[in-house]
Amino acid sequence: MPRLIEKLLGSLLTLSSSSLFAANQTDTQQSIQATVEYSQFTTKRQVVDQLLIDAATAFKSPARISHAGFTAKMPSNMEIVTNRLLEAYDLEPYRTDLLISAANAQIYNKNADRAIELFEKVLSVAPEDVDAHSYLAVWQHFTGNDAESAKHMKVLESLNPGRAADMQRIFDTVNRIVETPLKTTFDKAQDGNTAIIRLGYALNPDGSMHDILIQRLEMTLAFAKKQPKSLIVLTGGVPKNHKTEGKLMADWLVEKGIDRSRIIEDNYARSTVENALYSSYALARHDIDHATIISSASHVRRGQTLFEIASWQTGPKDITFDTVSAADKPLDELKVPTDGELLGIYRDALRTYGMWSYRSYPLEQR
Structure with a gap:
């Protein structure tokens, strides 16, 4: 037993020395630390949990608008959702899920440019994130930045060819449906089931x-x-x-x-x-x-x-x-879909495909 204690003490001393050595280094091999002061709270975990609860509460607020049967969250709620998620990210800078959720809140807020900024921030810390490249391929295309969209599609092809093919299939599907004239009468009876x-x-x-x-x-x-x-x-x-x-x-x-x-x-x-x-x-x-x-x-x-x-x-x-x-x-x-209609088509296409808009418990929503 004394030998075991001695071994544990030796390990602790080694860790302490390593920590002191690391603290005196000036190279880039340093851990990312939160820059937000949270000492007034019991633990950082409690702060993050409360911020996420606030985001979920704003998201689930009964305040809604509805047109033609389409129900959407109020834009002011989406700003609250984004802000709380970003505050949580400041405390936990490894939680890129918080950035993705915040970006998608801006898509619901019909602010694709702001969403793109946040998806790009995901890539700054996770440059091979398949979902971030997928979102950017879609939203850069939506905003008319086809060269940027193509760049992300090319990265997807190298990272995950199946995902790249699926994103292209979504583009092709939306293009075909949008170009099909609307009709108010039924075609002739169809055969089969x-x-x-x-x-x-x-x-x-x-x-x-x-x-x-x-x-x-x-x-x-x-x-x-x-x-x-x-x-x-x-x-x-x-x-x-x-x-x-x-x-x-x-x-x-x-x-x-x-x-x-x-x-x-x-x-x-x-x-x-x-x-x-x-x-x-x-x-x-x-x-x-x-x-x-x-x-x-x-x-x-x-x-x-x-x-x-x-x-x-x-x-x-x-x-x-x-x-x-x-x-x-x-x-x-x-005849031509508005930007708002087209945004809704792409947003919900990604959700139906399986890319969850909100992925930060307790705010989880396809």
């Missing part, structure tokens, strides 16, 4: 369906009668007064004569990303060849992009999609 996908629309506070949702259900009903063998996927799970869009839409269609056995309810999806992720398993289970998505004209391009990406993982392998738009605005005004 077909499905109709009706994306939800926010319920009224009392849990009743909005007139816009009923109008779109009437479109769904007409198409369901035109294609009597098609399955009908009704997706929407944001509860209002203990009711969900999926269940109310199903009851409405059954009352109008649609056989309930044709209907698949998704009462859990809280966003278009979850609409696609959850419903894609239903499409795979029934080996659907073609699905038609019905939603607002300002929403269908994003919906189709996400459903296509979700199907890459779940199948069916050769499934195809098209869309029918409820004209919330004149189609001529929506």
